[in-house]
Amino acid sequence: MPPPVIDILMYHSISNRGGATSITPEVFLSQVDALAQSGLPVITMDDLLAARRGGPALPDRSIILTFDDGFRDFLDTAWPVLSRHGFRPIVYLPTAHVGRAERWAGGAEPPRALMSWAEIRALAAEGVLFGSHTVSHADLDLLDGDASMAELIVSRRKLEDILDRPVRHFAPPYGRAGPEVRSQIAQVYETSVGTRLGQATAKSDPFDLPRIEMFYFTDLSRWRDWLAGKGKAYLVLRRGLRAIRHAVLHPSGANPRRTPS
Template sequence: MQQFANRKKRIFDIILILSLLFLAACAITTRLYHKTSEIRIDDDFIIVKATAIDTFSSLAAEYLNDPSKGWLIAEFNHIKSLTSGQELCIPLFPFNKGGLKSGGFQTVPVLAYYGFSKNKASKISITQDDFKAQMKYLKENGYHVITLDQLLGFLDYREQIPEKSVAITFDDGWISVYDIAIPILKKYGFPATIFIYTDFIGGGKAMSWKQIKELSEAGFDIQCQTKTHRNLKVIKKKESFKEYFKSLEMEISYPKKVINKKLQKECKYLAYPYGKTNNLVIAMLKKHGYRAAFTVNRKSNPFFIDKYKINRTAIYGKYDIEKFRKELSVFQRMELK
């Protein structure tokens, strides 16, 4: 019996090795085919013929050293799929960093979520099924979920991003984000940013620092929403300007230090509580090294938006898919002359 098991294992190992050799041979053959058929135009473009096993990702890995940039090849050639023998022009540079076209310009919606529930929706609480449906809609309709770093690369006119880009954010740090939203995001491979106000973390309905650290280590972005979630724009009743100034300093500097200490990550972005800000708040953010900050103005973002007044659209609990779709504006029509 043991002899039979050993023989079976050897046969399996041989089949595995032969399969790997076959795949390697295919890859080498494909690369050789590309090398003999490709045409280089200066250092800007390569024209190649696609093989039967090519994908946008494989071509991006070979020529752009980044398989995630398959969309760049697809968008440049205005195609959605490949066929064997098809000639393609591969750009070796970002050919449209600001998303400008003769008919208008690219915009990026940033979605803001709050809490979640299994089956009961409220103004700020999305049901599990509704969130699943929204993420499925993004995946099936060709949207690319990008990180805030990618968004800032676009806003700084440094990076090109996919035409149908969208960013996902969560506010506060509710435990329901950890329990309900995160598993759905992982299923679709979507990145997201969680803006936390540090006094809330560890409370009864909030995530713990252990859970926050787990999400950070899993690749989710943890950023600031102040210390106590006070309205940064408004001086409180009986609060002197000096007290207001000191409070702003604490609200902005303290969570940055806490996040750095607990997660060993830099806090670069802030979501304004209630979406409110003023020139003093913005000046203090710049002083403390924040690269950008986010409101809750319901608009998408062109590359020329003020980086300390980036728009976000709150997604509420009773949105059907049609209403959700209308919040995904990725292009602003305007005759550019």
């Protein structure tokens, strides 16, 4: 029997800002309503971790909802929709930016606001899970070993101090975490999700869990097909296009981290 399959959905901002990291509120509402209508169980990262430890078995197919960065529109727009269905997402936070705005490389202009610590504590009390997205939203592959480890440890300590509960889950900014960084992540956290496009299973590497980028499923009919188990060819196509783009942008294939001078 094949192992259970988990679709880990990846969101960032739920707004009208445009770009690959924003999904309009109308589309988001339709995606969540279609998910609820599908009957597929929505679980949490804690449920996945418990199953890997020998706890309750996972369903044959399930969904996990993840949000990177902690934009304030999660509180204003996403959470009211999710809570109505009883869905419990996880939000990955870059701790130095909490209560401020995105000021990292590749961020939108003008910058989007992030939630405050008070808002995050209130959401945690309502059932939202939180994980780390480093301190500064750094590309960990570009840092030396001490600096990347500090990003991992300091962010976890900050979150645990604010939330008064264990923080077990991580998402590397930009989805970049080479073998050395993944080894460090494993010393601090118990799971890590990236941006590698695909479905996870209970046997997947817990420190390189693939996700489904929801920007690719703004077409509601395509999303309904995916929920019904009919969209694998489309996912293969998107993965192939990504590989071609990466090969064009990075022809050497080299990892820039810790390269000799």
